[in-house]
Amino acid sequence: TEPRFGFWVERTPVHEAAQRGESLQLQQLIESGACVNQVTVDSITPLHAASLQGQARCVQLLLAAGAQVDARNIDGSTPLCDACASGSIECVKLLLSYGAKVNPPLYTASPLHEACMSGSSECVRLLIDVGANLEAHDCHFGTPLHVACAREHLDCVKMLLKAGANVNAAKLHETALHHAAKVKNVDLIEMLIEFGGNIYARDNRGKKPSDYTWSSSAPAKCLEYYEKTPLTLSQLCRVSLRKATGVRGLEKIAKLNIPPRLIDYLSYN
Template structure:
């Protein structure tokens, strides 16, 4: 997502400073025939604009799958970074284009590029694209990648109230109590006043007593008598059932890698579904 990240670019690896070119415009607009002709006439596919955006960034950000394929076939650098540090895969996830994401990954795009800010998984959660989130998880995206402004992908998904993405992250083993300045996903859920989100996080072991850097619990960010406040008040007064506590503890002990093997355990199907929150 252009302008959302803060990082350095690597201009020396992808070209030189240039104005926006016809290749950029064709890629942005999805003009396949025009792009083919430009490439056939020798146009460079790795030229960068003043903000270090390549044609591949343009095509990825706008979900132009065929243009992405053409550019990659012509030698576009799959992990080029723009001035914000964003790679084409980040931009494809920001656009929610699952097809572009698949193409980029098939050409070796790094699912965990060495960024100090938002990862492709952050972008998919920001956009609210469960398909992209699921695919990134399947190919090994770091669930605990930390952005200095937004925290983990779980923080982002909760702040944007993308419950499908939150459920995918939690089921895959994301740390429900990961903190950004001591602020947890539950703090975000309380701030956006989403009782369903609060309930989901608590069921996965969210700590309702966690305090942020201001010393406030999630419930301190709710309005009295609101549904969110009532939900948190209920959990403060009513401890989780023994079966629920066992489920949370077992999943925590199993770890992210082990959770994927639950379906292979020789245990009754109802218990397997319970452990997998199905």
């Protein structure tokens, strides 16, 4: 007989079929009365397994059969976190349509962190659109912006910044610019400075971003240039206005009664 819900076991045939994307096999198991909410010793449900592998058809079958959409595994991750880690926009949309929480109360990485880690800009955009918390804080990774910078996913970084993520958010006083300097990415450094990144911010070791660059390297020269050259007045105004409009300020900027060229400039288009 099928073990009752909550009884801790190793992986079941439902887990195996879900993970492998064997939708026909999964459908037969469901029809024969298999439990879709069975958990393994790590509290992993079949829905976690299917989401992590981006198996959209299996995710659909499990949800329709009553799988718990916000079940937590041993790490506290929900199936939405796993779908974002896989970068499967189809699975993300399915889970959200069944009421998955975009901001589950986690002490670990949020769905947005996971999407930034996998570098799935499509998932990042969708999560931002449905109200993901841009400043969700993970004790290991910091904010989603920290993760996107550390992994050098520039398109995700730009999306977060355009949506109003705090460019100077700190994890142990370490900012996104510290990450950009450490990964030696000039494009990333310039983008963060353009959005108001503080080149003088010091981390818990008292170091500025430039302290993590090799002297005379391209990142060092870039930071040195900005240390010696003040930002233009137009750039300072843009950063100030964006700060004043706050998170998701793009909607407010688009409604301003000013020339379209200025709206484009303020929107970083």
